[in-house]
Amino acid sequence: MHVLSTILSLLLLYLSTWAWAVDVSQEDAVRGFFGNSTTSGSGHTNNWAVLVCASRYWFNYRHMANALGMYRTVKRLGIPDSNIILMLADDASCNSRNKFPGSVYANRGRHLDLYGDNIEVDYRGYEVTVENFIRVLTGRMDPSVPRSKRLLTDDRSNVFVYMTGHGGNEFLKFQDNEEISAFDIADAFEQMYQKKRYNEIFFMIDTCQANTMYSKFYSPNILATGSSKLGENSYSYENDNDIGVAVIDAYTHYVLEYMESINKTSHKTMADLFDTYDVKKINSHPGVRSDLFKRPLDSALITDFFGGVSQVEVSPPPPPPPPPEEEEESLSDVQAPIEGEGERKPPRHQKQQQRVHASALSQTSPDAGTWRQLRAWGSIAILGCLVGWVGLRK
Amino acid sequence: MSSNSPLARDPSTLFFQADYVRRSIISAYWLIIILALPLWWHTTSIERLSLPSSQVNEQIGHDLRIPIRIGLDVGSDSSSLALRLQQAIDALIRNSPKRWEGLDIHISNTAAKGLNNVDKLYTVVNSDRIAVRGRQLAFPMRETASVPELAETLSDLISPLASTSEQDHRVAQYSPRYRLSFTLLNEDAAAGNFFTEWDVSDAIAHHISPILSQLEVLHNFTIESQVQFHAPLAFSPRIVNDGFGIIPEDLTVFVNSAEWTLSSSASNDPVLHFVIFVPSAERRPLHILDSNGEVSSSTSFLLPQWGSILILNPQDSFPLSKLSSPSLRPVFSAFSIHLLSLLGVPSLPPGIKEISDDHHVLTDWQLDSLLRYRALSNARGSKDTLRSIVNLVDQIENMPVGQDVRGDIQGALVALEEMFELSKASLTETFRRSARALTLSSRAFFNPGMLALLYFPAEHKYAVYTPMFASAVIPLFVAALRELASWRRQRNERATGEAT
Numbered sequence: 001m002h003v004l005s006t007i008l009s010l011l012l013l014y015l016s017t018w019a020w021a022v023d024v025s026q027e028d029a030v031r032g033f034f035g036n037s038t039t040s041g042s043g044h045t046n047n048w049a050v051l052v053c054a055s056r057y058w059f060n061y062r063h064m065a066n067a068l069g070m071y072r073t074v075k076r077l078g079i080p081d082s083n084i085i086l087m088l089a090d091d092a093s094c095n096s097r098n099k100f101p102g103s104v105y106a107n108r109g110r111h112l113d114l115y116g117d118n119i120e121v122d123y124r125g126y127e128v129t130v131e132n133f134i135r136v137l138t139g140r141m142d143p144s145v146p147r148s149k150r151l152l153t154d155d156r157s158n159v160f161v162y163m164t165g166h167g168g169n170e171f172l173k174f175q176d177n178e179e180i181s182a183f184d185i186a187d188a189f190e191q192m193y194q195k196k197r198y199n200e201i202f203f204m205i206d207t208c209q210a211n212t213m214y215s216k217f218y219s220p221n222i223l224a225t226g227s228s229k230l231g232e233n234s235y236s237y238e239n240d241n242d243i244g245v246a247v248i249d250a251y252t253h254y255v256l257e258y259m260e261s262i263n264k265t266s267h268k269t270m271a272d273l274f275d276t277y278d279v280k281k282i283n284s285h286p287g288v289r290s291d292l293f294k295r296p297l298d299s300a301l302i303t304d305f306f307g308g309v310s311q312v313e314v315s316p317p318p319p320p321p322p323p324p325e326e327e328e329e330s331l332s333d334v335q336a337p338i339e340g341e342g343e344r345k346p347p348r349h350q351k352q353q354q355r356v357h358a359s360a361l362s363q364t365s366p367d368a369g370t371w372r373q374l375r376a377w378g379s380i381a382i383l384g385c386l387v388g389w390v391g392l393r394k
Numbered sequence: 395m396s397s398n399s400p401l402a403r404d405p406s407t408l409f410f411q412a413d414y415v416r417r418s419i420i421s422a423y424w425l426i427i428i429l430a431l432p433l434w435w436h437t438t439s440i441e442r443l444s445l446p447s448s449q450v451n452e453q454i455g456h457d458l459r460i461p462i463r464i465g466l467d468v469g470s471d472s473s474s475l476a477l478r479l480q481q482a483i484d485a486l487i488r489n490s491p492k493r494w495e496g497l498d499i500h501i502s503n504t505a506a507k508g509l510n511n512v513d514k515l516y517t518v519v520n521s522d523r524i525a526v527r528g529r530q531l532a533f534p535m536r537e538t539a540s541v542p543e544l545a546e547t548l549s550d551l552i553s554p555l556a557s558t559s560e561q562d563h564r565v566a567q568y569s570p571r572y573r574l575s576f577t578l579l580n581e582d583a584a585a586g587n588f589f590t591e592w593d594v595s596d597a598i599a600h601h602i603s604p605i606l607s608q609l610e611v612l613h614n615f616t617i618e619s620q621v622q623f624h625a626p627l628a629f630s631p632r633i634v635n636d637g638f639g640i641i642p643e644d645l646t647v648f649v650n651s652a653e654w655t656l657s658s659s660a661s662n663d664p665v666l667h668f669v670i671f672v673p674s675a676e677r678r679p680l681h682i683l684d685s686n687g688e689v690s691s692s693t694s695f696l697l698p699q700w701g702s703i704l705i706l707n708p709q710d711s712f713p714l715s716k717l718s719s720p721s722l723r724p725v726f727s728a729f730s731i732h733l734l735s736l737l738g739v740p741s742l743p744p745g746i747k748e749i750s751d752d753h754h755v756l757t758d759w760q761l762d763s764l765l766r767y768r769a770l771s772n773a774r775g776s777k778d779t780l781r782s783i784v785n786l787v788d789q790i791e792n793m794p795v796g797q798d799v800r801g802d803i804q805g806a807l808v809a810l811e812e813m814f815e816l817s818k819a820s821l822t823e824t825f826r827r828s829a830r831a832l833t834l835s836s837r838a839f840f841n842p843g844m845l846a847l848l849y850f851p852a853e854h855k856y857a858v859y860t861p862m863f864a865s866a867v868i869p870l871f872v873a874a875l876r877e878l879a880s881w882r883r884q885r886n887e888r889a890t891g892e893a894t
Contacts, residue, residue: 045563045698080651140842147659154567187790194782195839264647312645314695372852391875
């Protein structure tokens with residue numbers, strides 16, 4: 001009887017904290033919506049990409065393929081390997097269950113080996129942790145970490161961040177044993193902003209309930225897109241019968257398919273990319289968040305984030321007197337191999353979906369902090385009273 | 395066991411059921427829990443030392459102002475001319491305050507007392523043509539008519555346009571160390587007619603080292619060089635009438651980063667690349683085309699903050715092997731110009747001659763304005779960094795702040811303070827302090843220990859702690875309460891017993 005009443009009161013306690021939590025998270029969202037922003041999003045001189053596959057094990061083959069597909073695309077469009085941080089939580093190509101060792105394919109029929117002969121994985125296996133990811137973004141590294149594992153960006157850098165894995169409402173699971181929350185990424189981006197580590201960020205995520213992951217951002221000049229809205233799964237696109245598992249996710253597949261039509265000099269814009277989202281094909285509702293982004297989407301080129309250099313200054317012929325160089329700006333072109341397209345099949349594989357009963361709390365504003373502490377002590381006091389009452393009742 | 399078994403005893407007679415034993419057992423549990431609380435508190439709390447926020451805010455409030463003293467020594471009417479010149483320059487400053495940010499110009503008559511012993515005084519002397527020597531400007535003064543002209547010339551020398559935002563994107567960010575990587579790329583050695591070696595150390599000694607030695611106050615340089623024999627382009631050049639051409643659009647993707655390895659990744663210093671590209675024998679000559687598709691006479695181009703590329707079409711048809719010093723001369727003179735503009739060294743305004751006594755590449759005017767540019771931007775950068783550290787630590791509650799972070803911040807504050815003090819006395823020292831402030835504040839920001847702990851909602855904490863502690867603590871609570879209750883009952887009974 002006592003125990004029962006204690007449990008009941010605990011339950012009540014949980015419910016009440018939930019109600020508060022919802023309030024605070026809404027406040028936070030509003031704050032994020034009117035987020036502070038001052039810089040104008042114009043010229044960048046270098047491009048960087050951080051590509052993260054956060055899940056391991058053979059049955060998550062498609063996540064490795066997602067990240068490798070993005071890797072191939074950004075590299076083809078001109079971002080050098082030294083500017084790409086590729087994090088692969090597992091090595092599907094060398095998995096003993098892989099019938100095609102040393103290869104990773106993203107389509108049925110295995111037309112294009114994404115692993116290829118020129119690939120640089122910067123973080124792999126158990127190195128892919130939430131902590132390392134945050135360290136890459138914020139630059140808080142041990143001095144001994146080599147150059148290839150660092151994001152050496154400055155205020156002229158456009159950064160493309162792609163993440164894939166299993167996720168849920170406001171979190172993405174890393175390695176089956178930890179998770180990164182939307183707040184962690186938002187805070188990391190804010191720290192990058194404060195240290196002027198980026199000019200603009202393009203954030204793309206393919207996971208279940210992906211759109212919740214960018215909902216907490218509050219730093220300026222971030223464009224974000226995700227594969228599915230709150231409460232919705234992201235699905236895989238197709239599977240290969242010889243490999244035996246799903247080879248790519250639908251959202252990433254269609255994004256990559258569109259990217260194949262882009263070359264280094266393309267003038268296609270982000271608006272064009274987002275227009276190709278087709279809910280019927282992708283089987284989820286992809287989202288776009290552009291309120292933090294200063295430029296109109298139809299003037300933000302895809303190659304601003306996926307390309308290499310955008311400016312060149314041709315110098316006058318060598319012998320003549322010192323420099324005033326004339327400036328020429330533009331973009332250009334290179335042929336790219338076309339990725340083979342497999343037969344299409346309706347999606348069958350469902351992603352695992354995870355839910356937490358936890359909801360979001362503001363952690364940034366000091367008011368919320370003291371409020372939370374007050375609440376914690378309050379609940380301890382209530383707990384104490386209840387136990388006291390139970391003990392004395394007899 | 396039945397009650398009338400011989401073994402059955404009244405529980406109250408058992409020695410371990412004695413009240414005092416039971417109570418001391420229960421209180422022992424509670425004692426341990428209470429004694430352990432501080433330890434638990436200590437191990438779960440984050441070290442957050444307080445930052446010297448008020449000092450940071452105070453230093454942020456200061457602006458670095460670098461005084462520039464110019465003495466006019468142009469004959470008898472120097473003092474009146476000085477006054478006019480001061481007015482002319484003040485007018486210029488009012489017109490474009492951004493360009494003159496942080497600079498205080500004082501113009502005086504050199505004859506005035508006390509100025510001769512000031513360190514680094516710029517002087518203007520009369521001469522028949524415009525020239526600079528050391529910190530002296532020779533200028534043809536023709537009474538007051540030439541004052542506006544002189545003001546313009548001085549402003550070009552003191553605050554060249556190069557140091558304003560327009561060119562900002564070309565200049566590499568300040569770093570105390572740079573790596574210069576020189577690469578000779580043969581597009582395709584298999585096609586024949588390629589270079590196997592080059593006199594690079596000679597060329598560097600002649601063209602690059604003099605610059606580096608003059609800039610050693612600002613940066614430390616490491617040089618590496620290499621020759622490669624296969625460096626395919628990622629696009630096909632256009633065919634033009636006498637060879638091949640690259641259109642401006644293709645220039646932006648000229649660097650085939652996927653296949654060229656242009657520098658070692660041995661350190662984290664920023665790298666400036668200098669590339670000589672020798673087209674394959676099948677694709678010569680290779681020209682740069684202008685936007686109309688016409689062959690331009692330029693052979694080199696600059697990628698902002700990255701480096702410079704020069705296309706070298708070998709003239710000779712006989713087999714080549716060595717790129718000798720004479721043929722490297724034009725190449726490296728182009729590289730040296732590019733190096734200067736990547737490092738933000740302003741060029742002398744056109745029409746000004748340098749009369750140098752020694753063989754310096756850069757005049758003192760140029761070096762000083764570079765020092766001023768870097769000192770001002772470093773000061774700004776370090777103040778921004780300090781401000782953002784303080785903001786972030788306030789904003790993110792889980793962010794630890796250790797002793798070394800605080801030490802670095804204090805070091806940066808000291809450097810800033812010294813910088814403000816020394817700004818009147820010595821430009822070089824001002825710059826050194828600004829660089830130190832920037833390095834220390836960045837190191838504080840990037841301290842690996844400052845990684846904020848991952849975010850856990852309060853619900854997560856309850857979810858973790860409740861199953862662990864509730865099962866242990868609730869019985870303890872109940873036992874304690876029962877014991878308390880029975881103790882009170884006993885006391886009451888005793889009291890009533892005594893009363894009756």
